[in-house]
Amino acid sequence: xxxxxxxxxxxxxxxxxxxxxxxxxxxxxxxxxxxxxxxxxxxxxxxxxxxxxxxxxxxxxxxxxxxxxxxxxxxxxxxxxxxxxxxxxxxxxxxxxxxxxxxxxxxxxxxxxxxxxxxxxxxxxxxxxxxxxxxxxxxxxxxxxxxxxxxxxxxxxxxxxxxxxxxxxxxxxxxxxxxxxxxxxxxxxxxxxxxxxxxxxxxxxxxxxxxxxxxxxxxxxxxxxxxxxxxxxxxxxxxxxxxxxxxxxxxxxxxxxxxxxxxxxxxxxxxxxxxxxxxxxxxxxxxxxxxxxxxxxxxxxxxxxxxxxxxxxxxxxxxxxxxxxxxxxxxxxxxxxxxxxxxxxxxxxxxxxxxxxxxxxxxxxxxxxxxxxxxxxxxxxxxxxxxxxxxxxxxxxxxxxxxxxxxxxxxxxxxxxxxxxxxxxxxxxxxxxxxxxxxxxxxxxxxxxxxxxxxxxxxxxxxxxxx
Amino acid sequence: xxxxxxxxxxxxxxxxxxxxxxxxxxxxxxxxxxxxxxxxxxxxxxxxxxxxxxxxxxxxxxxxxxxxxxxxxxxxxxxxxxxxxxxxxxxxxxxxxxxxxxxxxxxxxxxxxxxxxxxxxxxxxxxxxxxxxxxxxxxxxxxxxxxxxxxxxxxxxxxxxxxxxxxxxxxxxxxxxxxxxxxxxxxxxxxxxxxxxxxxxxxxxxxxxxxxxxxxxxxxxxxxxxxxxxxxxxxxxxxxxxxxxxxxxxxxxxxxxxxxxxxxxxxxxxxxxxxxxxxxxxxxxxxxxxxxxxxxxxxxxxxxxxxxxxxxxxxxxxxxxxxxxxxxxxxxxxxxxxxxxxxxxxxxxxxxxxxxxxxxxxxxxxxxxxxxxxxxxxxxxxxxxxxxxxxxxxxxxxxxxxxxxxxxxxxxxxxxxxxxxxxxxxxxxxxxxxxxxxxxxxxxxxxxxxxxxxxxxxxxxxxxxxx
Numbered sequence: 027x028x029x030x031x032x033x034x035x036x037x038x039x040x041x042x043x044x045x046x047x048x049x050x051x052x053x054x055x056x057x058x059x060x061x062x063x064x065x066x067x068x069x070x071x072x073x074x075x076x077x078x079x080x081x082x083x084x085x086x087x088x089x090x091x092x093x094x095x096x097x098x099x100x101x102x103x104x105x106x107x108x109x110x111x112x113x114x115x116x117x118x119x120x121x122x123x124x125x126x127x128x129x130x131x132x133x134x135x136x137x138x139x140x141x142x143x144x145x146x147x148x149x150x151x152x153x154x155x156x157x158x159x160x161x162x163x164x165x166x167x168x169x170x171x172x173x174x175x176x177x178x179x180x181x182x183x184x185x186x187x188x189x190x191x192x193x194x195x196x197x198x199x200x201x202x203x204x205x206x207x208x209x210x211x212x213x214x215x216x217x218x219x220x221x222x223x224x225x226x227x228x229x230x231x232x233x234x235x236x237x238x239x240x241x242x243x244x245x246x247x248x249x250x251x252x253x254x255x256x257x258x259x260x261x262x263x264x265x266x267x268x269x270x271x272x273x274x275x276x277x278x279x280x281x282x283x284x285x286x287x288x289x290x291x292x293x294x295x296x297x298x299x300x301x302x303x304x305x306x307x308x309x310x311x312x313x314x315x316x317x318x319x320x321x322x323x324x325x326x327x328x329x330x331x332x333x334x335x336x337x338x339x340x341x342x343x344x345x346x347x348x349x350x351x352x353x354x355x356x357x358x359x360x361x362x363x364x365x366x367x368x369x370x371x372x373x374x375x376x377x378x379x380x381x382x383x384x385x386x387x388x389x390x391x392x393x394x395x396x397x398x399x400x401x402x403x404x405x406x407x408x409x410x411x412x413x414x415x416x417x418x419x420x421x422x423x424x425x426x427x428x429x430x431x432x433x434x435x436x437x438x439x440x441x442x443x444x445x446x447x448x449x450x451x452x453x454x455x456x457x458x459x460x461x462x463x464x465x466x467x468x469x470x471x472x473x474x475x476x477x478x479x480x481x482x483x484x485x486x487x488x489x490x491x492x493x
Numbered sequence: 494x495x496x497x498x499x500x501x502x503x504x505x506x507x508x509x510x511x512x513x514x515x516x517x518x519x520x521x522x523x524x525x526x527x528x529x530x531x532x533x534x535x536x537x538x539x540x541x542x543x544x545x546x547x548x549x550x551x552x553x554x555x556x557x558x559x560x561x562x563x564x565x566x567x568x569x570x571x572x573x574x575x576x577x578x579x580x581x582x583x584x585x586x587x588x589x590x591x592x593x594x595x596x597x598x599x600x601x602x603x604x605x606x607x608x609x610x611x612x613x614x615x616x617x618x619x620x621x622x623x624x625x626x627x628x629x630x631x632x633x634x635x636x637x638x639x640x641x642x643x644x645x646x647x648x649x650x651x652x653x654x655x656x657x658x659x660x661x662x663x664x665x666x667x668x669x670x671x672x673x674x675x676x677x678x679x680x681x682x683x684x685x686x687x688x689x690x691x692x693x694x695x696x697x698x699x700x701x702x703x704x705x706x707x708x709x710x711x712x713x714x715x716x717x718x719x720x721x722x723x724x725x726x727x728x729x730x731x732x733x734x735x736x737x738x739x740x741x742x743x744x745x746x747x748x749x750x751x752x753x754x755x756x757x758x759x760x761x762x763x764x765x766x767x768x769x770x771x772x773x774x775x776x777x778x779x780x781x782x783x784x785x786x787x788x789x790x791x792x793x794x795x796x797x798x799x800x801x802x803x804x805x806x807x808x809x810x811x812x813x814x815x816x817x818x819x820x821x822x823x824x825x826x827x828x829x830x831x832x833x834x835x836x837x838x839x840x841x842x843x844x845x846x847x848x849x850x851x852x853x854x855x856x857x858x859x860x861x862x863x864x865x866x867x868x869x870x871x872x873x874x875x876x877x878x879x880x881x882x883x884x885x886x887x888x889x890x891x892x893x894x895x896x897x898x899x900x901x902x903x904x905x906x907x908x909x910x911x912x913x914x915x916x917x918x919x920x921x922x923x924x925x926x927x928x929x930x931x932x933x934x935x936x937x938x939x940x941x942x943x944x945x946x947x948x949x950x951x952x953x954x955x956x957x958x959x960x
Binding site: 124126127130189233242244245246249252253255261265310311330334336339344349357385394395430459460 | 778
């Protein structure tokens, strides 16, 4: 009475159900490694997190390569080639954001805790939990003894949270090894709880440190105040000059290259079940804000931004210290939309600062990493395969969305490898990525593993595209 | 061949010269006690610094009282009453500013180091070194066995750097004990190296913490950026809105009560040997800045200010963390001039923040301490006595100046005790009070001790004023 065409997939679904506990324990183990790539003190732990995933691949008999870089290493692995079937590349990262502020965590960021069906830990959703779904699915499929219907390659890096600069630099030399027909990345979110999504657009990014230097050292604000430019005030004035009251960014030429939203996209966004009031409430703010003339979804998915990520100046401890601080600095980042060039934006910021820096202080801009945004075609057979796989695992067809975050390397992959990219997010918008109490829903983790298993099956039915 | 009227003073000058080494060692000892009054961890060390001076007075046989407060204690001491002669009250403080940033100190702040004739340590000039001059002078005069020509009272407190609130509160109950004809305070500077000064005006102060609260926690700047008000940007916009391009403070009514400078004072300031270019160079800035229409001396002595003392927001460690920070805060202080009321200024700041806070964040102002500014009469016999004393010790008549800093308690003393105040600064403008590498010139320390001895002699010649 069995339908022979669905039997293997039922078998693997059953196997995945049986292995849920083991899959959870694997994730807990990986999350305990505090692989904060931006922290120079954490180098060993970052490597340890890389070794953890390398060991997984090795134990399963994949061909594995440990790739040293000028920074943190990458782990590459591949299943056997399958002639006539497409090649898929899974990209993910084992590094995580800094956990600060520590006192806002209910449980410590690197002691993962399960509460209400969620795993709480730094990296739970971004990206260890999500990338691990693909690893588990492939390793379990191999365990069944059946060959995979396609070749799956993995590249798991350790510098995504600091801009993937070494991967970007090494991409040309890695291109042959990474050659593929489709790239699969799970480092984003479902549209809402239980509503899976395929993400077809990402914003780019450009980050900076703006420093305003005043007197050679802190000065007594009584003896000197009024006669010396205050770098803290000057920094505030510079930043205030960058955004007007309607939320428009005032850097010259900032919007010149922006790819506008099509009417079709605006209608599609507007049709999604999304309440701005609920969204505001979920963030604990009285009202949303942003660029005039755009909805919240448009603002966060398809409009560029300029944000303060941090301010540092003068006395910050308890009590009063009446000084004119010698120096003030801000960490700034712009989210960019397709067609905006991070270098041109950095140039515009530098020109703005030079033009607006008041007398009596010196302002300088240090450029950090940059990456352009992207939008992908919705008409590929890979997207169709992903729709089927997600629908099967989540019991609901996915919606097509964009995402405000940046995966700097995606654009480079598309350029260098000439492959389409599937962004399949298993996370939720309230997973607190980059925030205290980051979490990942365990049910989504297990659904993600199933969706991944379905995906390999669906992709395996396709013929590789002629390039 | 001796002139009998000058013999006692020559004797004491000789004695003070002989004791220079001991005086220096005393100061080194006191400076080793890290009495940072704003640091809740330093309570014991603050008390220890109070005990140190209490012990000095006790050893010299003064009547001493250890006065507990709700915060740090005060030390009171007095020499015997001298009927028919005035009573002088020396006020000073044994607490110090926080030493941060520590890595800017050439030698550690609480390991005093003598280099090029200066003692480098936190508190060297503000105020341990300066107040100690009066203590040394009085104790040496008593050592000669001769009675002092007047009664000298000392009140050395431990909360000057945090606003003297407990002293202010207790002043009415202490008024009888502190009753005096003239108050002597050395917590300011000479006009220039070798040019002594009597300070007849001080600025007041009002300090605040401005906090801007956005989302309930840090958010991923990609997933949320553009749709949520950034508290760091909002803080910068709020602060920028407080000062215009010509350096005028934009709080409603801020200048209403300002006592304008008289033409005479402006002429007097202009006649002082002061180079704005040299001043800028000494601070390491390309240009001075400030309110249009005023000279640097006018700006720092007699015009009100609004300064950022510190900014705290989001990510401040190494590297990039792309967040919308949940909260941003600024430590702000206004220096006020005579007639401005700190409470009215705080009200104006609160109203400004309420009126300018953008949607999507909540801003709040916490008031810290406040004190009005003051100007004193130049026509008193005490000023004349001080001119003589300073002229004798420094070999040059003093100039009459104002000072931009605040000694919050001075105005309260004048009100409660009905006594004139002599502000006799032995420090130098480049002593780095409130900054790293605070110092005090040893020669000025010893000259200050001599000037103090001359002062008691000159004041002892006067009859107490009828009140």
